[in-house]
Amino acid sequence: MTDKFDYDLLIIGSGPGGYVAAIRAAQLGLKTGCIESRETLGGTCLNVGCIPSKAMLHASELYHEAHSGALEKFGVKLTGAKLDLKQMLTEKLKAVEELTGGIAFLFKKNKVDWIKGRGAFENANTVKVGDKSYTAKNILIATGSSVTPLPGVEIDNDKHVVVDSTGALELPKVPGHMVVIGGGVIGLELGSVWLRLGAKVTVVEYLDQILPGMDGDIRKDANRMFKKQGFDIRTGTKVTGCTVKGKKATLTMEPAKGGDSETMEADVVLVAIGRKPNIDGLALENSGVETNDRGQIEVGHDFQTDVAGVYAIGDVTPGPMLAHKAEDEGIAAAEFIAGQQGIVNHDLIPGVVYTYPEIASIGKTEEEVKDSGVEYKTGKFLFAANSRAKTNRDTEGYVKIIADAKTDRVLGAHIISSLAGTMIAQVTQAMEFGATSEDIAYTCHAHPTHSEAIKEAAMAVQGKPIHM
Amino acid sequence: MAIEVKVPVLGESITEATLGEWLKQPGDAVAADEPIASLETDKVALEVPAPQAGVMGAHQVAVGDTVEVGAIIATIEAGSGAASAAKSAPAPAPAKAETRSEAKAGEPDASITLSPSVRRLVLEHGVDPSQISGTGKDGRLTKADVEQYVKSGAQSNQQAPLAEKGEAKGAQTPPAPSATGNRNEERVRMTRLRQTVARRLKEAQDTAALLTTFNDVDMTAVIETRSKYKDLFAKKHGVKLGFMGFFVKAACMALKDVPSVNAQIDGDEIVYHDYADISVAVSAPNGLVVPVIRNAEAMDFADVENTIGDFGKRAKDGTLTMADMQGGTFTISNGGVFGSLMSTPIINPPQSAVLGLHRIEDRAVVVDGEIVIRPMMYMALSYDHRLIDGREAVTFLVRIKEAIEDPARLLIDL
Numbered sequence: 001m002t003d004k005f006d007y008d009l010l011i012i013g014s015g016p017g018g019y020v021a022a023i024r025a026a027q028l029g030l031k032t033g034c035i036e037s038r039e040t041l042g043g044t045c046l047n048v049g050c051i052p053s054k055a056m057l058h059a060s061e062l063y064h065e066a067h068s069g070a071l072e073k074f075g076v077k078l079t080g081a082k083l084d085l086k087q088m089l090t091e092k093l094k095a096v097e098e099l100t101g102g103i104a105f106l107f108k109k110n111k112v113d114w115i116k117g118r119g120a121f122e123n124a125n126t127v128k129v130g131d132k133s134y135t136a137k138n139i140l141i142a143t144g145s146s147v148t149p150l151p152g153v154e155i156d157n158d159k160h161v162v163v164d165s166t167g168a169l170e171l172p173k174v175p176g177h178m179v180v181i182g183g184g185v186i187g188l189e190l191g192s193v194w195l196r197l198g199a200k201v202t203v204v205e206y207l208d209q210i211l212p213g214m215d216g217d218i219r220k221d222a223n224r225m226f227k228k229q230g231f232d233i234r235t236g237t238k239v240t241g242c243t244v245k246g247k248k249a250t251l252t253m254e255p256a257k258g259g260d261s262e263t264m265e266a267d268v269v270l271v272a273i274g275r276k277p278n279i280d281g282l283a284l285e286n287s288g289v290e291t292n293d294r295g296q297i298e299v300g301h302d303f304q305t306d307v308a309g310v311y312a313i314g315d316v317t318p319g320p321m322l323a324h325k326a327e328d329e330g331i332a333a334a335e336f337i338a339g340q341q342g343i344v345n346h347d348l349i350p351g352v353v354y355t356y357p358e359i360a361s362i363g364k365t366e367e368e369v370k371d372s373g374v375e376y377k378t379g380k381f382l383f384a385a386n387s388r389a390k391t392n393r394d395t396e397g398y399v400k401i402i403a404d405a406k407t408d409r410v411l412g413a414h415i416i417s418s419l420a421g422t423m424i425a426q427v428t429q430a431m432e433f434g435a436t437s438e439d440i441a442y443t444c445h446a447h448p449t450h451s452e453a454i455k456e457a458a459m460a461v462q463g464k465p466i467h468m
Numbered sequence: 469m470a471i472e473v474k475v476p477v478l479g480e481s482i483t484e485a486t487l488g489e490w491l492k493q494p495g496d497a498v499a500a501d502e503p504i505a506s507l508e509t510d511k512v513a514l515e516v517p518a519p520q521a522g523v524m525g526a527h528q529v530a531v532g533d534t535v536e537v538g539a540i541i542a543t544i545e546a547g548s549g550a551a552s553a554a555k556s557a558p559a560p561a562p563a564k565a566e567t568r569s570e571a572k573a574g575e576p577d578a579s580i581t582l583s584p585s586v587r588r589l590v591l592e593h594g595v596d597p598s599q600i601s602g603t604g605k606d607g608r609l610t611k612a613d614v615e616q617y618v619k620s621g622a623q624s625n626q627q628a629p630l631a632e633k634g635e636a637k638g639a640q641t642p643p644a645p646s647a648t649g650n651r652n653e654e655r656v657r658m659t660r661l662r663q664t665v666a667r668r669l670k671e672a673q674d675t676a677a678l679l680t681t682f683n684d685v686d687m688t689a690v691i692e693t694r695s696k697y698k699d700l701f702a703k704k705h706g707v708k709l710g711f712m713g714f715f716v717k718a719a720c721m722a723l724k725d726v727p728s729v730n731a732q733i734d735g736d737e738i739v740y741h742d743y744a745d746i747s748v749a750v751s752a753p754n755g756l757v758v759p760v761i762r763n764a765e766a767m768d769f770a771d772v773e774n775t776i777g778d779f780g781k782r783a784k785d786g787t788l789t790m791a792d793m794q795g796g797t798f799t800i801s802n803g804g805v806f807g808s809l810m811s812t813p814i815i816n817p818p819q820s821a822v823l824g825l826h827r828i829e830d831r832a833v834v835v836d837g838e839i840v841i842r843p844m845m846y847m848a849l850s851y852d853h854r855l856i857d858g859r860e861a862v863t864f865l866v867r868i869k870e871a872i873e874d875p876a877r878l879l880i881d882l
Contacts (some may be wrong), residue, residue, distance in 0.1 A: 124786045214798075288787040306789045339657040341592035343584060409581075434581030 007033045009337055010127055010136035012119040012282070015043020017314030017326030018142030019103050021373045026110040026415060028338035033136070034112055035119040036131055040080045040100040041107065043144050045323045047427050051099055053186075055092035056169060056193045057354055063088075064196035073393065083197060089170060121287040124307050138309050138337045141289070141297060142330065145275035145315035149179060153242040153251075153271055161249050162269045164192060175199045175218060175267035181239050183210030185353045187272035188226065192355045195230055195267075200263065202232040203238055206256050206273075211353065215365035215414040217400060222359055222416065224287040225396065229356075244271060277316040286372040292318070302342065303333040311337065324350045337423050357397045360424035363412030363431055366402055375405035379437065379460030381453045383417055386467045388448035389450055399457035401427070401437055408436035408461070426454060437461035470543040470719040472518055473504065475535050477598045484536045487529050491515070496524040498544060499599065517601060522546045551825045582609060589614045591870040594667055608738065617713035680812040680824075683865045685872050687828050687843040690714050693875055705770035707777050711825075712748065713867070717878050720744045720765040720822060722867035723798060728856045729849075729864045730797050733826055738855060747796035747816060748776060758816065759788055760796040777821060787833035804828065813850045820855050823868070824848035 008030035011018045019041055022034040040047060065071055066081040078320065107114050117129040126135045149162040157167030168190045174197045180187040183205030195201040203226075205321060207321045209219045210226070211252065227233055234253075240261060241252040254261035277295050284291065288307040292298055297305055297312040304311050311333050314326030324345075332342025353359040369376045382398045383389035397416030404411055413427040430440055440458035445451050456465045478791045485507040491640070492504040498540060503515035504524060525543035527533055582590060582597060588610050590597050593614070600608040625817040627754060672678070694709055701709040723730040723744050731740045744765040747758045782788045799816050804827040813824040824847065831844040847868065851861045871877045 183795045280874075288785065300790070308786045309786070339663075341588050343588045344583065345593065 001143065004139045005125065005135045005388040006033050006115075007034075007136040009138045009334070010134055010138060011140045011142055012127065012372075013033065013043060013142035013144055013278075013314075014038075014041040014103070014114070015142060015144045015167075015314065015326065016045045016323040017144070018043065019107070019288075019330075020327045021140055021142060021330030022112045023106055023110050023329045024334035024335060025367065026112045028288065028334060028340070030112075030338055032112045034107070035113050035115045035117065035127065036135075037118040038137055040097075041103040041114065041118075042096075042100040044146070047096060048169060050323055052092050052096050053165070053189055053193070054170045054354060056088070056187060057110070057356075059088045059091065060193045060196040061356055066121065072106050083174070092169070100179070106343055115158055117221065118281060120281060120283040120284070121289075122207050124287045124289075124310055125257070138311060139287070139305075140330075140333055140337070141282070141305075141310070142314050142326065143278040144326075145277050145321050148274040148276045150239065150271050150273055153181070153269065154244075154270055156244075159244070161244050161247060162271065164271050168194075168268070168270045168272075170459060171268060177202070177266050178268045178270060179204060179249075179264060179266040180272060181251075182268045182272040182274065183207075183233065183235065184212060184272060184274065185351075186271065188231075189354050190270060190272065191228075191231065199268075200348040201230070202230070202234065202266075204236050204237050204251075204253060205235045206258075210237045213365075214351070214359070214361060215400070216367050217411070218359060218416060220412045222355075223352075225357070225416070226247050226355070248461040251308060275315065275321050279316065292319070302336040303329060304336070310343065316420065319346060320349055320351065322349060322351065334400045341373075345432065348428055348431055349426045352424065354421060357394075357416050357418045358420035359414075359416050360420035361412070361414040362428045363410070364402065365412060365414070367399075369402055369411050370413070375409070376411060377405050377437075377461050377464070378402050378404055379457045379465070381457040381460055381465055383450070383453055386448075386450060386453045386456070387467075388450055389417070390453070391448065394410060399423075399453045401440070401454070401457045403461045408438055410415070410435055410440065413454070413457075415454075417450055417453070418451070423451055423454060425450060470525060470675070471522065472540045473519060473542045473544060474543060475537050475539050476509065476514075476516065477537055484534050485542065487531055487533050487535055489531060492518075492524045492525055494524050494526050498522060498524055504544075509537070514599065516541065518544055519607075520546060530654045548591055566847045583611075585611045586614055589618075590837055593618050594663070628739045668817065669814050673819065674814050676815060676820075678815065678850055679853045679858075679861070680848050680850040681858070681865055682810070682846060682848050682862045683862075683869050684844055684846050685869045686833070687711075687845055687872065689875055690872055691828075691843055698771065701770070703840055705774070707770065707773045708857060709769065710776070712776055712800070712802070714872060714875060714878075715823070715825060716746055716748075716761065716764050716767075716772045717769065718868045718871035719746060719798065719800060721871060721878060721881060722864045725867055726864040728860050729851065731855060732797070732820055733852070734818065739879065742796070745795050745797045747793075747799040747819070748779070749799075749801050750776070750779045750783045752786075752788070756794060757788055758781050758799065759783070759792045760794070762795075798826065799823070802826075810846045810848065812848055815852060816836045817851055821849060821851040821861070821864075823865075824850065 011022050011032065011034045013032050017087035018034055020033050025032045030074035038047060045051060052429045062417060063083055064457050066078050071078060090419040097202045105420040115129050115134065119127045119129050121205045122128050122133055126133050127139060153162060155162050155164050160167065160171055165186050174194060176199065178191065178194050178199045178201045180191045180203045183203045187203060188210065191203055193202045208225055211219045223233060236251050236256045238256045238466060239251055239253045241249050247267065249266045251264045251266060251269060254266065279291060279295060287310055287397050289297060289305045289310050296318050297316050299305055299312050299317050303313050313333050315321040319325060328344045332344045348362060350360060350362045366378060378400060380398050380400045384395040389395045398416045401410060402412040403409060410427065410431050413424065415423055417423060441462065445455045445456065458466060480666050488506040488508040492498050494777050497520065498518040499505055500521045501517045504518050505516045506513055507516060522544040525545050527542050529541050531615045535541055589611060595614065595618060597609055600609055600613055602613050604610045684800050690711065698709050727740050730744060731738050743763050746764045748754045748761060749758050761772060761775050780790065796816065796819060799819060799821055799822040801813050802825040803811050808826045810826055815822045815824045826846045828843050828845045831839050832839050833842045833844060848864060849861055849865045
């Protein structure tokens with residue numbers, strides 16, 4: 001099928017979108033190459049994103065449990081629990097190495113060519129890497145995203161003072177005071193890591209509430225929980241400048257609505273105000289593909305751009321910048337390219353914040369449902385009334401389910417719980433099958449588990465939870 | 469216990485149907501899945517199966533009534549068939565039936581409650597899920613239901629089901645040939661585009677009342693004009709003077725004179741256009757593409773030739789967009805470039821007609837009582853007879869013939 005081309009499919013980027021697309025394409029019999037500019041595969045997610053941040057979140061949580069005396073009530077007395085940050089960072093690196101190495105193995109196994117270097121379009125069927133050109137019948141852009149810079153605040157990860165998410169994962173020592181600019185997912189997760197390890201953490205958010213885009217109840221309650229943990233959260237505040245002197249940074253900020261400015265000293269400033277699509281250096285103009293006014297590449301239902309044979313997935317396209325969205329799009333795009341039917345349901349992409357407790361959501365927020373004019377009911381069940389959570393002394397959070405008042409179809413679910421990220425899959429699956437809250441309520445859930453709270457929240461939609 | 473029989477989901481955007489015929493009368497014994505009534509919609513006629521075995525209860529609507537999706541049309545008394553009991557059974561409590569039917573009608577379209585694997589299968593085979601009976605919870609479709617449906621070939625109009633590929637392969641394996649030599653087969657999956665083309669072409673044949681009328685045209689005048697002016701034209705306009713310019717202009721004039729050829733059917737209405745957007749087939753590396761010359765009626769020869777030239781270039785570069793190919797009120801397809809003598813093209817829905825051009829060759833024809841050699845070409849007009857009368861189609865083709873044989877007519881609009 002390749003005939004005059006080097007490849008049936010050439011993928012630019014080996015993040016969770018690109019590498020998954022490459023493997024699926026190879027499985028479907030396409031001659032596939034994958035271009036990656038990093039020394040290792042896996043993109044932001046595996047190298048400097050999802051994976052290392054989860055390694056640090058897990059390790060810092062263990063330290064915090066041991067160090068804070070939280071285990072004493074269970075009869076576990078620990079004295080002299082100490083932080084070995086170097087070891088923590090080493091273990092994180094090991095996890096990253098194992099996982100990126102795993103992809104290299106999967107590429108070999110599936111006969112995907114790993115082309116090292118930075119790709120730039122020469123035309124719609126040719127990509128130049130270094131001084132070599134590769135032609136392909138189809139090209140998939142999966143270049144992902146990178147940190148959005150904040151004017152007036154210059155990031156320098158090597159100095160360990162003003163850092164982005166990458167720099168915040170390799171601080172050589174615990175800062176005395178860390179200021180996180182941006183109260184979104186990344187800022188709160190990385191803020192949590194250093195808070196648990198002993199830093200004072202201030203979160204500065206421009207909007208009047210943290211976690212933009214999430215369900216209103218969740219945002220309010222998360223704000224309260226994080227404050228209780230020791231976060232200093234300044235909402236409605238704008239950072240206007242940053243000066244670095246030696247090992248200290250001084251931030252100037254003012255109320256978002258305008259007003260007197262103030263300054264704040266920090267040992268580390270983390271800029272986490274969002275991410276932007278990676279299109280620089282791609283020479284997109286040579287392919288004929290254009291970007292929209294947000295710098296994203298628009299695609300059709302089959303992930304094809306306006307230029308036939310050129311596809312795009314993941315963070316360079318509109319939609320939430322999430323690894324699992326990119327993965328599913330990668331599979332679908334590969335299937336379309338192989339002449340099959342690909343399928344991604346963009347209405348049901350779960351979102352998870354990996355703090356403690358975790359925050360997970362699927363489908364619509366209550367605000368979105370309200371705006372759509374649909375009559376709806378909600379059911380909420382607190383973990384304080386869930387037997388397993390109570391037993392584990394892990395009672396923070398709740399499950400909230402939103403269902404159509406007429407048809408009872410589940411429209412959205414939002415969970416705060418230590419296990420929220422894992423639990424949300426159940427509701428997602430149910431929603432994929434068009435489930436009603438009654439379907440969930442009449443599905444047997446094992447006792448005692450946190451998952452029973454989902455069942456009870458579904459029962460609460462009908463106004464009849466058993467345990468509340 | 470009485471079971472209500474409701475109007476099933478009829479497919480996207482269809483909300484109501486007309487009750488065509490009762491196939492079962494009150495008191496008749498019915499088996500599960502046996503058709504009890506037939507419904508007619510704008511697009512299809514379909515039968516309503518009995519949800520379970522029992523005895524037919526009262527008809528709730530009469531033949532010819534319009535019924536909405538989810539409305540109750542009859543009841544079936546469960547059980548093996550005490551006819552008398554069914555007959556004497558009162559009509560179901562109306563209040564209860566009312567509320568329940570309302571809740572049902574408010575339910576989301578069945579197509580969105582399909583599970584992911586079913587959704588993928590339905591898309592892959594291009595089948596209408598409302599035509600398949602589900603065996604899952606609450607009558608939902610399972611993957612097996614769709615596979616079974618596709619396998620049974622119930623939708624003879626759809627693309628060849630992929631699921632059958634394996635079997636067909638086995639069945640087609642020829643007996644050991646006595647002939648010598650290589651006899652290899654290659655199986656290549658249809659591309660998405662090919663599948664779409666296949667579906668659309670078949671849809672056109674199934675929907676339209678397709679008919680083709682022919683004529684021939686003497687190309688002498690056009691060829692003369694071309695050879696006389698081609699250098700000047702190229703110098704002034706930077707593009708070659710081809711045949712398409714003449715045919716596009718002639719078609720625009722004829723479309724104005726016979727507007728139904730430029731019209732389309734939309735539901736039970738006819739949409740006439742006061743502009744001519746002409747789809748022209750252009751060769752591209754991956755096959756033919758059909759971009760649209762917008763407002764061709766307002767263009768001069770140079771505009772038309774330039775536009776076609778630009779399409780050809782962009783087709784080669786792969787920079788033609790979907791937007792370039794959408795719309796179009798009429799199509800000109802030139803099979804002559806590949807040497808075709810005669811063909812019956814298929815219309816490109818929702819368009820109503822397509823003009824087929826063919827090869828030009830010297831033929832002996834009689835002019836003024838003398839046999840002479842003339843460069844002749846056959847033209848074919850395939851059209852949707854639902855909208856276009858035979859007289860109009862023939863007139864349209866004759867108008868083109870006249871304009872091509874005497875291009876001066878294009879100037880003075882004759």
